Structure formats: structure tokens, C-alpha cells
Amino acid sequence: MQVVVRENNVDQALRVLKKKLQREGVYREMKLRRHYEKPSEKRAREHAAAISRARKADRKHAERDR
Known part of the structure; x- marks a missing residue:
């Protein structure tokens, strides 16, 4: 998964990355695999x-x- 950082705006890139991770279900999977x-x-x-x-x-x- 890649996120392009435009004009050194890391905060926006981080928001985009979090949204992509949530859409892919990564957070849900991490929660399930915790135990x-x-x-x-x-x-x-x-x-x-x-x-x-x-x-x-x-x-x-x-x-x-x-």
C-alpha cells in the first residue's frame, strides 16, 4: 500500500493512509488477532x-x- 506525500504535507498523507487501512479492514483484523x-x-x-x-x-x- 502506498500513499503519496504532496508538498511535505505528512499529516494529510497519514490521514489518507489511515482511511485506506480502515477500508481494507486491517484494524479489524488486528483487533481479532490480539487474542x-x-x-x-x-x-x-x-x-x-x-x-x-x-x-x-x-x-x-x-x-x-x-
């Missing part, structure tokens, strides 16, 4: 996330159909 997660816990977490995504999609479809 060991049992495979059963990982499955349960992923299953719960899938359910919440499905519910959100259903809400959006229901709102669009109104």
Missing part, C-alpha cells in the same frame, strides 16, 4: 454476523418495497 479465538467462538461470531447482515438486507428490501 486467540477458539474455532467454535469464531464460527459463532461469523454466524451472528451473517444473521445481522441478512436482517439488515431484509430491512433495506422492505423499506424499498414500501
Whole structure:
């Protein structure tokens, strides 16, 4: 991943880098890898996330159909 520093503006380049890292999911991955997660816990977490995504999609479809 690269960020171009223009006119010695390091602060702006740092903001751009942080935004790119967040969009790629690096921060989320670091948080998950901070501690060991049992495979059963990982499955349960992923299953719960899938359910919440499905519910959100259903809400959006229901709102669009109104």
C-alpha cells in the first residue's frame, strides 16, 4: 500500500493512509488477532454476523418495497 506525500504535507498523507487501512479492514483484523479465538467462538461470531447482515438486507428490501 502506498500513499503519496504532496508538498511535505505528512499529516494529510497519514490521514489518507489511515482511511485506506480502515477500508481494507486491517484494524479489524488486528483487533481479532490480539487474542486467540477458539474455532467454535469464531464460527459463532461469523454466524451472528451473517444473521445481522441478512436482517439488515431484509430491512433495506422492505423499506424499498414500501
